[in-house]
Amino acid sequence: MNSKVKHELIYSLVVIAILLAVAVVNINYIDGHKANIAQPENNSTVPANSTIIHVTGYQWAWSFTYANGTTSTDKLYVQAGHNYTLQVQSKDVIHDLLIPSLGLQVYAVPGHPNQVSFEPMKKGSYIFECVEYCGQDHYLMRGYMEVSS
Numbered sequence: 185m186n187s188k189v190k191h192e193l194i195y196s197l198v199v200i201a202i203l204l205a206v207a208v209v210n211i212n213y214i215d216g217h218k219a220n221i222a223q224p225e226n227n228s229t230v231p232a233n234s235t236i237i238h239v240t241g242y243q244w245a246w247s248f249t250y251a252n253g254t255t256s257t258d259k260l261y262v263q264a265g266h267n268y269t270l271q272v273q274s275k276d277v278i279h280d281l282l283i284p285s286l287g288l289q290v291y292a293v294p295g296h297p298n299q300v301s302f303e304p305m306k307k308g309s310y311i312f313e314c315v316e317y318c319g320q321d322h323y324l325m326r327g328y329m330e331v332s333s
């Protein structure tokens with residue numbers, strides 16, 4: 185084996201090693217979502233033990249209405265180990281609610297309510313944001329999901 189072939193082989197192996205390392209880091213990151221959330225296979229029905237939270241996206245905030253009638257803006261309050269169903273609607277244009285650390289995403293479409301059920305597993309503060317460009321103050325549509333124990 186001449187030295188040129190040897191060098192090419194070494195470079196190729198280094199690139200493969202880097203790609204494998206990046207893949208392992210990403211798989212671990214995505215797999216970590218499972219520790220934060222339990223989500224039913226079928227999101228078209230509301231699980232029997234689920235608490236419904238009405239979510240409204242509008243230019244430019246998220247409003248949450250809880251079972252007891254209270255509301256919060258840009259803060260979602262839930263409890264670990266309880267099941268919740270977000271029933272999501274929009275007042276104006278299309279928005280898209282994303283909670284990145286939970287891998288949870290649901291569209292808010294005017295005239296077409298969507299829902300997603302989930303069970304937060306770990307206490308903490310999780311950022312959420314709108315990931316569908318919805319006008320000049322789109323960047324303001326972010327807040328925190330506060331998971332209490």
Ligand SMILES: [Cu+2]
Nearest residue numbers: 279314318325
């Ligand atoms: Cu939006």
